[in-house]
Amino acid sequence: MTTIGENATIYREQHRVTYYECDQTGRATLATLINIAVLASEDQSDALGLTTAHVQSYGVGWVVTQYAIDVTRMPRQDETVTIAVRGSAYNPYFAFREFWIQDEQGEQLAYITSIWVLMSQEKRKIVKIIPALVTPYHSEAVKRIPRLPRPIHFEADTQTISKPYRVRFFDIDPNRHVNNAHYFDWLLDTLPAAFLLQHDLQHVDVRYENEVQYGHTVTAQVNQLPVAEDGTVTTSHVIQVGEEKCCEVTIRWQPTTQPQA
Amino acid sequence: MTTIGENATIYREQHRVTYYECDQTGRATLATLINIAVLASEDQSDALGLTTAHVQSYGVGWVVTQYAIDVTRMPRQDETVTIAVRGSAYNPYFAFREFWIQDEQGEQLAYITSIWVLMSQEKRKIVKIIPALVTPYHSEAVKRIPRLPRPIHFEADTQTISKPYRVRFFDIDPNRHVNNAHYFDWLLDTLPAAFLLQHDLQHVDVRYENEVQYGHTVTAQVNQLPVAEDGTVTTSHVIQVGEEKCCEVTIRWQPTTQPQA
Numbered sequence: 001m002t003t004i005g006e007n008a009t010i011y012r013e014q015h016r017v018t019y020y021e022c023d024q025t026g027r028a029t030l031a032t033l034i035n036i037a038v039l040a041s042e043d044q045s046d047a048l049g050l051t052t053a054h055v056q057s058y059g060v061g062w063v064v065t066q067y068a069i070d071v072t073r074m075p076r077q078d079e080t081v082t083i084a085v086r087g088s089a090y091n092p093y094f095a096f097r098e099f100w101i102q103d104e105q106g107e108q109l110a111y112i113t114s115i116w117v118l119m120s121q122e123k124r125k126i127v128k129i130i131p132a133l134v135t136p137y138h139s140e141a142v143k144r145i146p147r148l149p150r151p152i153h154f155e156a157d158t159q160t161i162s163k164p165y166r167v168r169f170f171d172i173d174p175n176r177h178v179n180n181a182h183y184f185d186w187l188l189d190t191l192p193a194a195f196l197l198q199h200d201l202q203h204v205d206v207r208y209e210n211e212v213q214y215g216h217t218v219t220a221q222v223n224q225l226p227v228a229e230d231g232t233v234t235t236s237h238v239i240q241v242g243e244e245k246c247c248e249v250t251i252r253w254q255p256t257t258q259p260q261a
Numbered sequence: 262m263t264t265i266g267e268n269a270t271i272y273r274e275q276h277r278v279t280y281y282e283c284d285q286t287g288r289a290t291l292a293t294l295i296n297i298a299v300l301a302s303e304d305q306s307d308a309l310g311l312t313t314a315h316v317q318s319y320g321v322g323w324v325v326t327q328y329a330i331d332v333t334r335m336p337r338q339d340e341t342v343t344i345a346v347r348g349s350a351y352n353p354y355f356a357f358r359e360f361w362i363q364d365e366q367g368e369q370l371a372y373i374t375s376i377w378v379l380m381s382q383e384k385r386k387i388v389k390i391i392p393a394l395v396t397p398y399h400s401e402a403v404k405r406i407p408r409l410p411r412p413i414h415f416e417a418d419t420q421t422i423s424k425p426y427r428v429r430f431f432d433i434d435p436n437r438h439v440n441n442a443h444y445f446d447w448l449l450d451t452l453p454a455a456f457l458l459q460h461d462l463q464h465v466d467v468r469y470e471n472e473v474q475y476g477h478t479v480t481a482q483v484n485q486l487p488v489a490e491d492g493t494v495t496t497s498h499v500i501q502v503g504e505e506k507c508c509e510v511t512i513r514w515q516p517t518t519q520p521q522a
Binding site: 018019020022023024025026029031035038039042077163166168169170172173174175176179181185188189191193196214 | 279280281283284285286287290292296299300303338424427429430431433434435436437440442446449450452454457475
């Protein structure tokens with residue numbers, strides 16, 4: 001358990017999970033979980049005057065490179081959840097942000113850690129963190145930020161399931177980039193429906209490598225690893241555009257406790 | 262202007278439009294507009310004890326067959342809108358429901374009329390409206406409900422743009438059917454990005470004919486009609502699975518008043 005970031009300001013907001021943010025079993029989708037987390041972080045930034053326009057006035061933008069997501073229980077349709085976020089720490093090149101999602105009884109539903117970099121808008125290269133863009137969060141300046149687990153290196157085999165997804169106009173959000181939460185819809189859609197209905201997400205490691213663009217057709221691939229002794233199953237995913245890797249993801253699942261018809 | 266349904270109970274709720282409900286220009290998507298309207302109607306139903314489970318206890322479910330959507334201005338990112346809904350009237354086979362979406366100043370952003378039928382769950386056939394399922398809305402029993410405009414009959418020609426869309430796991434919502442607001446993402450995605458960026462929706466006529474299923478690949482086709490004298494443009498759309506028509510849509514657009522980069 002890290003104690004980094006204890007002095008960072010925590011921002012909280014509530015969100016009611018709507019039917020159209022849920023799958024057919026009434027669980028919020030993984031894309032929804034990330035969408036509402038990022039919404040809270042944008043609201044914190046706006047409240048501190050660190051709007052997208054202000055960040056862009058430095059010629060840069062924030063880009064997430066990794067998520068590690070612990071899910072105790074997915075929020076369900078019509079639940080009002082509380083999202084807490086803080087910009088915990090930064091070093092010269094990386095910022096570390098944490099999110100907690102709780103139900104109405106204060107029980108933890110999910111805990112998300114993430115690594116962010118500043119990208120120059122013109123050169124699309126990572127630049128050094130600009131202190132003026134992190135100190136308002138009371139982010140802690142540190143030498144080393146926590147390392148997030150690297151997803152398993154994906155290797156296609158004869159069991160690999162592969163599906164193509166064309167990036168659509170409405171995959172691009174007001175930040176003018178493909179909303180990378182949509183990657184999760186592609187990644188998970190490759191799995192058989194029966195698997196998705198019979199399993200709950202327990203942990204997700206995500207590493208983004210290259211951005212996808214409108215009009216691209218990405219290929220999402222998945223391998224299902226052997227069932228572990230404790231009954232959990234791990235799936236290993238990759239999204240590519242041609243030979244270029246866009247993101248790699250590892251997910252650990254447990255058999256669902258609420259079996260579906 | 263119809264005066265039908267004046268005695269029906271109006272239900273109101275607010276919704277904050279999030280970044281992930283908007284396109285790259287910050288306008289709410291058409292799918293979002295329908296999603297938040299239907300959410301309000303489900304909340305009204307729940308508040309009256311007419312939950313999905315209660316409706317299903319009669320062996321039936323509500324299915325929308327037509328929308329006519331007037332858009333004065335699409336809600337924008339971070340706006341909090343008010344959605345008002347009423348179950349205005351019904352005759353032996355059809356129910357007529359209206360929605361109003363307003364901004365914080367009470368200006369009308371959109372007005373939506375819709376026709377709904379009751380479908381038997383077992384036989385997937387339309388059945389007579391069950392009064393117990395509509396009288397709690399103070400719906401007016403009428404002989405004739407307003408006729409909504411029929412979309413233009415779609416006819417493919419040499420200029421037709423056609424794109425395939427595979428129905429995904431996350432297109433199915435907790436009602437266990439493909440969320441038909443997703444049809445709009447397919448329908449509009451067929452249009453060139455430059456067209457979508459340079460035009461605002463003014464009016465949409467939708468007619469659903471057959472349901473699409475998970476795993477289907479639908480084909481969305483669009484024709485752009487000649488520009489009218491007043492500068493508006495009409496597009497004619499169809500979604501098909503093989504030779505079976507699933508829905509037909511006509512959209513009138515005006516050149517956007519906020520041109521985008």
